[in-house]
Amino acid sequence: MSVPKILGIETEYGIHGGPESDPITASSLIVNAYAQRGRTRVRWDFIDESPGRDARGPMSAEQLAPAIEVHLANTVLTNGARLYVDHAHPEYSSPEVRTPREAVLYDQAGEEVMRRALIATNETLPPSLAVTLYKNNSDGKGNSYGTHENYLVERDVPFADIVRAMVPHFISRHIFAGAGKVGAETDEARGYGATFQTSARAEFFEEVVGLETTLKRPIINTRDEPHADAERFRRLHVINGDANMSPVATLVKLGSTSLLLAVLEAEGPESFPPMPQRAVSAFRALARDTSLTASVATDDGHWTALDYQWRLLDIAERFVASNGAPDVAPADEVREILNEWRSLLEALSTTPELAADRIDWVAKRRIVQGYQERYGLDPLDAKLRAIDLQYHDIRPDRSLAARVGLRQLFRPDGIAAAVHDAPRSTRAYFRGACVDRFPDAVVSANWDSLVFDVGQGPLRRIAMMDPLKGTAALTEGLLSRISTANELVVALTD
Amino acid sequence: MSEQERIQKQHTERSQSEVDEITVDATKSDALKAELDGLLDEIDSVLEENAEEFVRNYVQKGGE
Numbered sequence: 001m002s003v004p005k006i007l008g009i010e011t012e013y014g015i016h017g018g019p020e021s022d023p024i025t026a027s028s029l030i031v032n033a034y035a036q037r038g039r040t041r042v043r044w045d046f047i048d049e050s051p052g053r054d055a056r057g058p059m060s061a062e063q064l065a066p067a068i069e070v071h072l073a074n075t076v077l078t079n080g081a082r083l084y085v086d087h088a089h090p091e092y093s094s095p096e097v098r099t100p101r102e103a104v105l106y107d108q109a110g111e112e113v114m115r116r117a118l119i120a121t122n123e124t125l126p127p128s129l130a131v132t133l134y135k136n137n138s139d140g141k142g143n144s145y146g147t148h149e150n151y152l153v154e155r156d157v158p159f160a161d162i163v164r165a166m167v168p169h170f171i172s173r174h175i176f177a178g179a180g181k182v183g184a185e186t187d188e189a190r191g192y193g194a195t196f197q198t199s200a201r202a203e204f205f206e207e208v209v210g211l212e213t214t215l216k217r218p219i220i221n222t223r224d225e226p227h228a229d230a231e232r233f234r235r236l237h238v239i240n241g242d243a244n245m246s247p248v249a250t251l252v253k254l255g256s257t258s259l260l261l262a263v264l265e266a267e268g269p270e271s272f273p274p275m276p277q278r279a280v281s282a283f284r285a286l287a288r289d290t291s292l293t294a295s296v297a298t299d300d301g302h303w304t305a306l307d308y309q310w311r312l313l314d315i316a317e318r319f320v321a322s323n324g325a326p327d328v329a330p331a332d333e334v335r336e337i338l339n340e341w342r343s344l345l346e347a348l349s350t351t352p353e354l355a356a357d358r359i360d361w362v363a364k365r366r367i368v369q370g371y372q373e374r375y376g377l378d379p380l381d382a383k384l385r386a387i388d389l390q391y392h393d394i395r396p397d398r399s400l401a402a403r404v405g406l407r408q409l410f411r412p413d414g415i416a417a418a419v420h421d422a423p424r425s426t427r428a429y430f431r432g433a434c435v436d437r438f439p440d441a442v443v444s445a446n447w448d449s450l451v452f453d454v455g456q457g458p459l460r461r462i463a464m465m466d467p468l469k470g471t472a473a474l475t476e477g478l479l480s481r482i483s484t485a486n487e488l489v490v491a492l493t494d
Numbered sequence: 495m496s497e498q499e500r501i502q503k504q505h506t507e508r509s510q511s512e513v514d515e516i517t518v519d520a521t522k523s524d525a526l527k528a529e530l531d532g533l534l535d536e537i538d539s540v541l542e543e544n545a546e547e548f549v550r551n552y553v554q555k556g557g558e
Contacts, residue, residue: 012557016551016552087556088554088557139553139554140549141553143555145555145557353526366530367534367537370533382545382549385545386545386548390542397540400540
């Protein structure tokens with residue numbers, strides 16, 4: 001049986017500039033500027049955070065991830081998202097949503113939040129200290145930061161089956177979901193003479209399965225922190241993807257992964273293509289190969305990234321044809337995801353440039369190669385690296401992604417609405433509505449609870465362990481009947 | 495029309511349509527090239543001026 005594929009994306013933005021060029025200070029300015037500009041003083045509540053919890057079993061002290069910096073800026077937005085400083089980056093964690101399309105919308109709302117935060121920050125700084133933000137994943141010098149996807153998965157699925165089924169997808173999906181990168185940042189990739197890679201992240205991966213996210217990054221991350229009823233759910237924390245500027249790439253990245261997880265839950269891993277014999281080197285090798293002809297060894301012959309993706313698409317299409325749309329999205333959206341996925345693979349199998357309006361690495365390579373040819377540059381010339389970096393600049397007057405003709409899925413007014421309004425489809429609705437209406441009474445919030453100070457008696461924690469409770473359908477009526485936080489807490493606890 | 499003529503006519507028609515397709519493709523490819531040229535001009539106008547310094551100064555701490 002499969003569970004609703006509730007999902008979301010967390011993005012750490014690259015940051016440059018600010019006082020003393022200190023990224024932690026600059027990141028704090030970004031988060032605080034946005035919080036002060038809006039009505040978002042609600043703090044994050046760390047009570048249920050345990051990123052060291054391991055899906056493979058009990059944790060030992062040495063497995064524990066580093067402690068979270070509780071003193072850094074950290075806030076909850078009216079759209080249900082979390083905006084905070086993670087390590088030395090500002091991070092936007094989108095609210096949890098029901099469908100990949102909604103997740104794209106709230107990812108793009110996150111870009112807009114960062115744009116507004118950037119403007120508010122730079123108004124307080126002299127031009128020489130202006131901050132810039134990049135929605136990318138590395139600095140070109142070996143330092144990487146993440147764009148993490150999260151999917152709700154049924155607890156009963158053995159973790160080994162997730163590894164077995166999903167590794168082939170995770171090492172090959174970058175052919176349509178990769179952001180592209182000029183050059184290489186590790187000795188291995190440099191040794192192979194890589195001048196352009198489909199994925200910005202692949203070369204940073206060193207393990208197949210593991211708990212870490214900052215060192216020895218694993219293709220499958222075992223962080224087991226469902227932010228929901230742990231008896232019923234696990235949260236698959238996917239750290240191997242790139243930050244996309246293309247909405248269609250984000251849609252197909254999330255949609256394909258959600259659909260394959262639904263197939264896995266329903267049917268087990270048997271129909272999935274074979275694991276590569278050496279998954280880590282396979283992931284890196286496929287990312288270095290922009291000709292899409294490289295293959296990796298499996299116990300069942302050699303497979304190219306396209307071989308893998310055609311088979312995975314076939315699995316998803318056949319499942320939907322015989323079972324109807326799984327609980328990933330409404331049937332028409334599932335159809336849209338499958339059609340877009342197929343269309344991208346068809347372009348990649350014949351003329352990848354046809355997908356330059358949908359695939360980031362293809363769009364980026366087109367301008368990088370065009371520029372290189374126009375000026376007769378070396379493939380690793382600083383100008384080409386600058387194009388790579390500036391592709392991800394979030395300022396409209398500087399962004400190159402905004403100029404290459406990427407097909408859009410949402411209008412600017414829809415994205416602007418999602419900056420303020422929470423999705424109606426999950427508990428993020430209730431979280432966002434409470435932060436919006438009662439910013440002074442909500443003391444803190446996190447993914448699965450809200451803490452109220454209603455001015456009398458102790459603080460009251462409202463638990464939201466089920467991500468499908470707290471939707472607009474379930475709480476809009478109550479929220480329209482009450483006029484104070486106290487009335488709300490009384491109604492919920494009596 | 496004799497069999498021979500018909501084959502010839504079909505052949506001529508097909509050649510004609512192939513030529514048309516090639517012409518369309520060439521136009522499309524010219525258009526794509528012109529579009530790319532325009533795009534590269536625009537990139538020149540917005541690209542950070544000192545690329546070397548811009549790229550060198552962009553140093554991040556790892557995250558996640």
